[in-house]
Amino acid sequence: MTQFKTVGLVGRLGSDTAVETIKRLIAFLSQTDCAIILESDTAASLPGSGLPEVPREQLGPTCDLVIVVGGDGSLLGAARAVCDHGTPLLGVNRGRLGFLTDISPDEIEDRVADVLQGRYDSEQRFLLAMSVMRDGQKIGGGDALNDVVIHPGKFLRMIEFEVYVDGQFVYSQRSDGLIISTPTGSTAYALSGGGPLMHPSLDAIELVPINPHTLSSRPMIISGSSQVRLLVGMQNTAFPHVTCDGQTHVVTQPGDEILVHKKGARLTLIHPVQHDFYDTCRRKLGWGSHLVD
Template sequence: MKTVGIVPNHDKEAAMNFVGELVSFLKEKDCNVALTYKIAEITGFEELGVTKYELYSKSDFIIVLGGDGTLLDTGRKAAKYGTPLLGINMGTLGFLASADVSEVRETIERVLDGDYKLEKRLMLEAEIVSETDSPKKYNAVNDVCITRGVFTKITGYSIYVNDEYLATFRADGVIISTPTGSTAYNLSAGGPVLKPDIGCMAITPICAHSLHSRSIVISADDTVRIEADFGSNGDVIMSMDGQTSVILNNGDTINVRKSANSMNIIKTNIRSFYEILRKKLISKGE
């Protein structure tokens, strides 16, 4: 008997309301269902409540109800356990989702029958090396962004790849993106779209004060070092997937490299990356 976790976007009423229907369907399929204690209490399924550790580590797979943001947040938490994620789009874009709500039953049946493909998405590890504190590490699925604060003047970002100096951008910030994240902030900043199964990263300046600053694509096996020169001008912030952030101290060095973990996404349809790209991004602008 499989154990299936459910992680809804608790800020979306539609996602929370759909939990009950999903629980009933999974029980019909002889599955154990797991919810965090908080979600179990809100939805009235207290008997299904488990700790977050149990949800992420003991589930055979996790159904994520929401948009790409919910899937990214769940992906970072589940990555170290290798738990596969099945994204059900209840947001606006749903670029990472495996199916829409109308396809839920058919999609879950295919997963339970073993009729699916598992995509391992490259993740990033960002390490802050401080002059005054021990190193701190953070994980990201889409991107690591180093950006100036609201009232901070334009900042210089010196970029090194494998300890070799590459360039200095005077810009609002710099994005280190995975192929998965290439269609997110990286794309908005003028960076390239990267196919998810390519082993690479993109370095993209944000609003660079230059006529010649362009994105640079490097190997996923490279290590990027960023040194931000902001002095007493204000704050510089490092954010992961646009969801978690830390304020940097002057003199901090950021090392970004491929994480030892990956986000495992369940895919049940035969739509290619290019079809999804065309339908989700290209055709919307036509």
């Protein structure tokens, strides 16, 4: 008997390979005692499946497990939808790099069978909660598993802002923006921006400047319990954007405040047994293996 009674399926939109993998999953899960539910947009790619479907925001309260077929971007969207409900996520990689979606399609039946029988590793990942305040009122916000980024939007010009951590002034900066990253996001945009890798178990937040105007501006790691406050400079001619995981955004204006802190609810990620973060780094980033095999 499986410990997961209802399994939700989410697929990468516009990907034929993801659709084929979901069909394999459906065929396999149909032989178990699991109920299968499709996320609504995914169901649109599988006409005539006859399976029940729910909007993404209903996956959390409806399912015991959600399997995401796609890349890390697909999993990020699902993570924000299910986090508040404690529903675990399992990723099947049909994207490119795939730090979070770590099951390969050719082993899908064996790996999913292990998970359904309770043979898996799980870990908790924290998200960031972001709010944009204007004249003391919240005008927008969002959650991020990877990162919150302030950037100039479509305008190629520097922006000015001040950074505060736990109420203390850190610095003012002129740059293309700032990446505020979780340990999960340290393998994503923050890594491209020159930030260090952080082990997923760390309780820390990373601040990575994007093309700063001073050579002394460097990435900084702060406590995961810190609150970061950004004050958008009054001299900005652009209207900086704030994005969460590159998928949701809020447009700011001079004088706005951006507040970022750890979200209360955590995400549960499921991995195959003996999942190894360092092995993932070796495979995905091309690190050297043992000198003698």
